[in-house]
Amino acid sequence: MSMLRKTITLALVGVVVALAVGFVLGTRSPQGTKHLKTVDAVAQLEDAENGLALADEEDGDLQFTFNVHAIHWTSGSEQGDGDPPCLRKPGRKVDVEIGYLDLAVPDGNTYEEQALWIRCP
Numbered sequence: 001m002s003m004l005r006k007t008i009t010l011a012l013v014g015v016v017v018a019l020a021v022g023f024v025l026g027t028r029s030p031q032g033t034k035h036l037k038t039v040d041a042v043a044q045l046e047d048a049e050n051g052l053a054l055a056d057e058e059d060g061d062l063q064f065t066f067n068v069h070a071i072h073w074t075s076g077s078e079q080g081d082g083d084p085p086c087l088r089k090p091g092r093k094v095d096v097e098i099g100y101l102d103l104a105v106p107d108g109n110t111y112e113e114q115a116l117w118i119r120c121p
């Protein structure tokens with residue numbers, strides 16, 4: 001092999017390795033790609049006027065607060081944005097599935113679960 005061919009081969013191998021390492025680090029770091037998680041929870045509408053709803057994961061590890069007037073929802077074959085049919089009566093507890101992300105808060109060391117959608121029964 002000529003010296004030029006060896007140099008080009010080493011450069012290409014270096015680029016491929018750098019891309020692979022960058023991809024792995026980018027998808028694993030807290031600032032990289034976010035992966036949606038789902039959890040079964042029990043939710044209830046606390047305040048119909050301001051839309052405050054609370055939900056607890058079934059084993060109690062996660063708790064969520066969200067605005068029912070703004071959250072995306074599905075129920076059977078229906079879907080919409082805001083006012084899910086299962087959370088229209090204050091105080092009524094209902095089993096739901098919640099899609100959420102872990103988001104870093106500004107201090108960079110703490111994470112908060114942010115509910116993005118709910119699935120009603």
